[in-house]
Amino acid sequence: MENCYISLENADLLYPSSPYNAFSIKDLVCNVMKQRNSKLIKDVHAINGMSLKIGEGERVGIIGRNGAGKSTLLKAIAGIYPLSNGSVDVRGTIRSLFELNLGFDFEATGRENIMYRGLLLGEHPQIVREKTKEIIEFADIGEFIDYPVKTYSAGMQVRLAFSISTSIRGDIILLDEVIGAGDASFFKKARQRITELIESAKILVLVSHDFNSVREFCTRVIWIEKGQIIEDGIPETVISKYLKATL
């Protein structure tokens, strides 16, 4: 029996339009004065009847155009976005690396933010404390670690966020375009770190527009368009079909 897997059955995910169609008194006055009605937006069908099974040991790349539903699929697997219909079943601890800079407390120091993010990702405080030294060394931000994060440059923030997020291992790694973080000198180190992280994971799902990374890390590629699977197979075949169709 498999220990880790991801399974989607007839999954549908619609972003409801209601939060963006909210009507304010300002809209009311503008509509009366300009004699026009605000255009209502519709629900967005981000995942459309998708069925998918990813088993232990698989390294899966998700490719497709912007807005195809790639990041939404990752967030649905992570349980952040609920499905409208169908089911998602995940076995194994998930480690997701999405928007790296999200979730920093800018008033708190870098050291405090290590604890913050480590605990957010479900780690035990003792483990985070043990890893703190190594995280600081990897991020290479020196004495700035005891300054508030709001004093950091954008690059320093990315390095720290990357260092924390990749220091915590999991069975299932969900990566969204975070392979090349930071400047050129950090890039090489980051790539090595990501490689180690992927090697230690039982399942990888990687969303990327960088086909070299997809070819390097993945053993299976899924091309999605408008929330549906167009092609699912070995990397070279799927990527060449995708490039042929889009270029």
Place this chain on the structure above:
Amino acid sequence: MITIKEYLVDIYKARFFWSHLVRAELNVKYRRSFFGMLWTLLHPLLLTILLAVVFGTIFKSPFLDFAPFVYSGLIVWDFVVSSVTTGSNSIINAEAYIRQFKHPMAIYSLKQALVCSINLLIAGIGLLVWCTVMYPQNFLISICALPFSIVLLIFMSWGITTLTAFINVKFRDFQQFSLIILQAIWFVSPVYFEPKIFVAAGLTELLVYNPVTHILNLARKPLLEGVFPDAIDYLFAVGIIVALAIVCAYQVSKEEKELVYFL
């Protein structure tokens, strides 16, 4: 479908995260302030002196008796108001976390309830010291009765923060409405106005059926009068908690999943 028990277990599993958020919020609030956390005590204390002088003169109440009444009213009412106002933003303010990791939403309202409760406790220590000096005979009863009162107030606060946080995510006008409603409740509650004023004005029912009276009694009866709160006070408090728990359980089961789309 997740059960209430599983939901509570998930909250427990995330305990390190939300307890860290509580500590961080308390630290950040007074960062680089000379008096720091002491403001939690100083603010109501200084305000009490001001209010007790003004209202005491108007209502002809002696300062030494009236001031602890005002102080207790001030800190408990402030606890209720901050539970509503900061609670209603607790999920909205946690958007960055919610978009990264799936934790139960109620941890963010729990964090806010605990922040409000700790502020109440710190301010309450001032009241306990004050009352012990003025009414030493009340100390023993206070020590026995207050822990249970505090537990009730914490649960009540969590109910309020969860209820208001869920509503405010979808209806952003809620916070403004709630401030007006709170102001209206304040006027008909014995926060600064002594009960004798309501009785003299023939408004005794306003006291008896007002939940705020009973919430205030949880602290006032032991500290100021040296007696346990009445059964009716506990009944009101438990009733509010049960009602809030039912509504919040409904909110969590029906609305929690889709809340992320409204952030």
